[in-house]
Amino acid sequence: GAVVSQHPSRVICKSGTSVKIECRSLDFQATTMFWYRQFPKQSLMLMATSNEGSKATYEQGVEKDKFLINHASLTLSTLTVTSAHPEDSSFYICSASGWGGTEAFFGQGTRLTVV
Amino acid sequence: AQKITQTQPGMFVQEKEAVTLDCTYDTSDQSYGLFWYKQPSSGEMIFLIYQGSYDEQNATEGRYSLNFQKARKSANLVISASQLGDSAMYFCAMREGPQSSASKIIFGSGTRLSIRP
Numbered sequence: 001g002a003v004v005s006q007h008p009s010r011v012i013c014k015s016g017t018s019v020k021i022e023c024r025s026l027d028f029q030a031t032t033m034f035w036y037r038q039f040p041k042q043s044l045m046l047m048a049t050s051n052e053g054s055k056a057t058y059e060q061g062v063e064k065d066k067f068l069i070n071h072a073s074l075t076l077s078t079l080t081v082t083s084a085h086p087e088d089s090s091f092y093i094c095s096a097s098g099w100g101g102t103e104a105f106f107g108q109g110t111r112l113t114v115v
Numbered sequence: 116a117q118k119i120t121q122t123q124p125g126m127f128v129q130e131k132e133a134v135t136l137d138c139t140y141d142t143s144d145q146s147y148g149l150f151w152y153k154q155p156s157s158g159e160m161i162f163l164i165y166q167g168s169y170d171e172q173n174a175t176e177g178r179y180s181l182n183f184q185k186a187r188k189s190a191n192l193v194i195s196a197s198q199l200g201d202s203a204m205y206f207c208a209m210r211e212g213p214q215s216s217a218s219k220i221i222f223g224s225g226t227r228l229s230i231r232p
Contacts, residue, residue, distance in 0.1 A: 034219065034220060036222075042224070042225075043206065043222045043223060043224045043225050044160075044206070044222045046219055046220070046221060046222075049219050091158060093158070093160060095160070095220070097220075103162060103165060104150070104162070104210075104220055105162060106152070106159065106160035106161075106162070108157075108158070108159050109158045109159060109160075111158070
């Protein structure tokens, strides 16, 4: 299957700082990328959908000013958690989909801990 | 309203037996897609199988098959000859709307499958 690379895999940051997470599709053009958040022992919650070159569409209840998403190219999307707080600690995972939409491939996920 | 329902929070199966993981969905769209993913303890999401709403045949990928019953809105995953390495969390997911990369994919609550040696 296609390869989606997500970095970093783990990050610890201080409260009040910002953290950037990258999601890259390595061998296909990702026209759409999805960002999910997963709490322990729970399902994936869709945060936002980003299409290359346009603004992300956020799900209800997700603060767009706190979770900045940029999808500047067909191979890269970034999620920036701004002014992080301990309650932002979670597992964040991206997914990329190419033309056709029959498959969506996931990155390895990023475990964010805010101290 | 919950769109994807997985009613089995956990299952235990003896190695080499077949196992069926249940998934029901709710949508008013005629065009949609159904996915199954495996998530081991490492956290990565591994794509297993896909079924489009217009596909007439049930999807199969190696030991995985999807029992698609459109009228009942169910898309159960069948794993044949289970292996110890199949122990993981399994998520059913749905893409609503036309087959397009832009259609969002939403997930069920998952089933934790444990294979006994």
